Amino acid sequence: MSVEKLQRYREQMRTELDKVVDFWQKYSHDTQYGGFFTCIGKDGKIYDELKYVWLQGRQVWMYCRLYRTMERFNKPEILEAAKSGGAFLRRFARIPNSGSPWKCAFCLTRDGKALKVQRTIFSECFYVMAMDELARVTGDKDMQAEAAQMMDQLVHWLTEARSGEEVDKYREVGGWCVKQILQHLQRGGTAILESVSSEGKELPGCEGRLQNPGHALEAGWFLLQYGLENGDQELQRTAVDKFMEIPFLTGWDKEHGGLLYFLDVDGYCPTQLEWSMKLWWPHCEALIAYLMAYSHTKEPALLDRFSQVYDYTFSHFSDAENGEWFGYLTQQGKVTLDFKGGPFKGFFHVPRCLYMCEKILDSILNKQET
Amino acid sequence: MSVEKLQRYREQMRTELDKVVDFWQKYSHDTQYGGFFTCIGKDGKIYDELKYVWLQGRQVWMYCRLYRTMERFNKPEILEAAKSGGAFLRRFARIPNSGSPWKCAFCLTRDGKALKVQRTIFSECFYVMAMDELARVTGDKDMQAEAAQMMDQLVHWLTEARSGEEVDKYREVGGWCVKQILQHLQRGGTAILESVSSEGKELPGCEGRLQNPGHALEAGWFLLQYGLENGDQELQRTAVDKFMEIPFLTGWDKEHGGLLYFLDVDGYCPTQLEWSMKLWWPHCEALIAYLMAYSHTKEPALLDRFSQVYDYTFSHFSDAENGEWFGYLTQQGKVTLDFKGGPFKGFFHVPRCLYMCEKILDSILNKQET
Known part of the structure; x- marks a missing residue:
């Protein structure tokens, strides 16, 4: 395949990523209570104010990653949005009366009251990812320590299910995950x-x-x-x-x-x-x-x-008309749920994909160009 | 609408009900462990051996209702199947270590081990329906008492959620449900x-x-x-x-x-x-x-x-080819899940509908004919 084709792919990824970031900046920020709306209709209209913790954490992570590693997103408004989301998470995501100070809710009201709790560990995973990335861009040591502590708690929960095996470091956790x-x-x-x-x-x-x-x-x-x-x-x-x-x-x-x-x-x-x-x-x-x-x-x-x-x-x-991507098609390829954000679709898979593809294409093309 | 049309509807309901009962008699009975398979492919093949308690209870109820109230189903093989299902339920559905002697599992293995438990009360509801109908056809007083006791437990669970209101009889429960x-x-x-x-x-x-x-x-x-x-x-x-x-x-x-x-x-x-x-x-x-x-x-x-x-x-x-009904179509009306029985589709809605429609048409036509 020609270099031109790879360049066209990169151009397309870049344009699309810009549009997706615009969409979420424009429609998802809750300037009143902090955090992000994620139930967003096809044209940007909010159709539910619930705040899903997975999606709050993912959006903070994604904003920070873009801010930290892509020059055109190294802008104060991206950082501010990430910090606002991080503050909302730190204030409301955890439910201390649950028996563990680290247990997070699955879903919050607009103003941060816990509505639903899952038995899985995914809210906590995305909380860790958010805090870890946010600490990298802000240099906040407390936040970094908090991310590490919650990660330790996650490892501990996993370890409990692993019939007594000992896990000392993230490297071992990585190897265990691969297995x-x-x-x-x-x-x-x-x-x-x-x-x-x-x-x-x-x-x-x-x-x-x-x-x-x-x-x-x-x-x-x-x-x-x-x-x-x-x-x-x-x-x-x-x-x-x-x-x-x-x-x-x-x-x-x-x-x-x-x-x-x-x-x-x-x-x-x-x-x-x-x-x-x-x-x-x-x-x-x-x-x-x-x-x-x-x-x-x-x-x-x-x-x-x-x-x-x-x-x-x-x-x-x-969606060429209103930006961002539809999430759900019939087998025949027709849009059947027409919202852009929902309980499981936030600012995550689409921008992560575009971001990573752009980076990979950069590296391929840079090698070919040198 | 003409009497002829109503008669054609009744004839269709009757034929279809016979075919549906045949299908489940032929494919769903587990002669080895008792109870019923409910994950049944389009042509009758079992694709999973799990036994869902909702569907076990519903099938017992439906068999008994047919046996008791429709002459052409007043046959020993229907009664035997219902009794076998009832025995399986009584032996395996309840999970006494759950904190309540009345709590039922949601899903069992083929040989009756509890696999999943729901927080809802529906397994217990269908257990009550099964035991109540089975007691009516067998005259088994113990079984009737067991159904009544579990029903009392259900009422108690509901009452707990009703901020102290007292419920004394099923009549009151009925009125409360309507409200x-x-x-x-x-x-x-x-x-x-x-x-x-x-x-x-x-x-x-x-x-x-x-x-x-x-x-x-x-x-x-x-x-x-x-x-x-x-x-x-x-x-x-x-x-x-x-x-x-x-x-x-x-x-x-x-x-x-x-x-x-x-x-x-x-x-x-x-x-x-x-x-x-x-x-x-x-x-x-x-x-x-x-x-x-x-x-x-x-x-x-x-x-x-x-x-x-x-x-x-x-x-x-x-399904004209293999009998019974498909359960799941696309918006456009194409079959998209082609099994006849699954985790939520058993011997219940289709035969209950055909049975009730046939009965209602009988009563309309009988009045018109007299």
Whole structure:
């Protein structure tokens, strides 16, 4: 593929990222109570004032990452928005009466009252990501310490589920996570399954047979990145040949294009009502995965995969009229939920994808240009 | 509408009910461990062995009701299947270590081990319905007492949430339930909302604005039946004019036909991914509601509604090839989950609808024929 084509991709990523950041700056900031609205209609109108903690944390993280690592976003208004979101989170996300001073709510009212709590650890994960990035840009040592303490708590919760194994450092946690992810490669390396037993075996029935191509692809680029950082070539190959290849072969809809949301590995119909829909985020993860894999292997087939996903994604999800992306299409590719932000769609997957793709294209093109 | 047309409807209901009962008798009985498989593919193949307690209880109830009140189902094999399901439930559904001897699991393994427990009371409701009907056909006094005891426990759980009000008898519980349902009629009687506050006020945001036409219609025929039994004409009118009329006006898809699954009362896009799908059970509830309302009011418009729902339902959900009904269609009416039974679709809504419609048509035609 020509340098010109890669340059066009980069230009498109850059333009789109600017538009997406504009959209969220314009519509999501709650200047009265702080934090971010995330339930935002197709034209920017707020249709619910609830504040989902995952999405608050993700938006702080994303703003800070953009501010810190992309020159054109190194602007006071981005920093101020991130700080406002961080202050809101620190003030309201945790629910001290829950038995642990670190437990976070899942969902808050506009003015910060806890409404719903989940048993999972994801609110806390995104809280850590937000505080860690925010501490990097502000240099706030207290905040950094708070992020580290909550991370320790998360590691402790995970450790409890790990039958007594000791975890001392984040490096070990990383290695342990990689092992956990690799357990999802099942059936002699021919399938990535969404849920496996704690011993790494396939679970019985529908639950065990479920495949989620978006999660497999996301795990794929996590593994590739980890493999690159640690010089682990076998892990790099597993990431590309298994976690990126299998979900494409099983999950790409040959009739209508796009990635299906769920599949049953034995070909039964999944019981999730949304199984055949096309969601924005698996496509974001696919773009990152294939471009990252191409940039390290230079295998043309991986760039072809990227192009194929790119064509579908930009022609179906991106909203030329009002900016940002639609999130939810029918199997046939028609927009069926027309909002831009909702309980699970915030300022995260789209800008993270555009940001990472732009960075990767920069690095490929810089090498070619020098 | 002519008597001939009503007779054709009755004939169709009867034929379809026979086919549906055949399907579940043929494929759902677990002769090894007792109880019923409910995850059944389009052609009868079991794709998961999990046993959902809601669906076990519903199937026992339905078999008993058919056995007890329809002569052609008064057959030993129906009774035996119901008893086998009842024995399985009594042996495995309750989880005594949960803090209450009456708490039931949501989902069991094939051999009866509890896998999942919900915080709601629906497993227990269907357990009561199953035991009560089974006791009626078997004359088993112990079982009847057990049903009554669990019902008392349910009433107690509900009472706890009712700020000290006393409930002495089922009659009072019935009246209280009617009051609860009527609280969902909001906005000056122009909307039926799926969730309201415990004080009967509209909740903020998406949650408060959500409409579920199927639940409104089901509540409609509950209310109509209660109003008829208690000679409450105002309640009868509310049931028909509000709980049956509003969901049709808001929920019927004028472009593609069929009832949408969820809507936002202010016209925003619901956040439920499946909002625009067509599910089998709201159509079952609509058929019961409009036919029941017609049989009592003789308003031709209600029979027209029934006909409209009937035409869509029988042409889209019923599977001429393998029997039983598909459960899940796209907005455009295409089958998108092709199984006949799943975690929430068992031997319940379809046969209950066919059974009730046949009975109602019997009573209309008998009056006309005499």
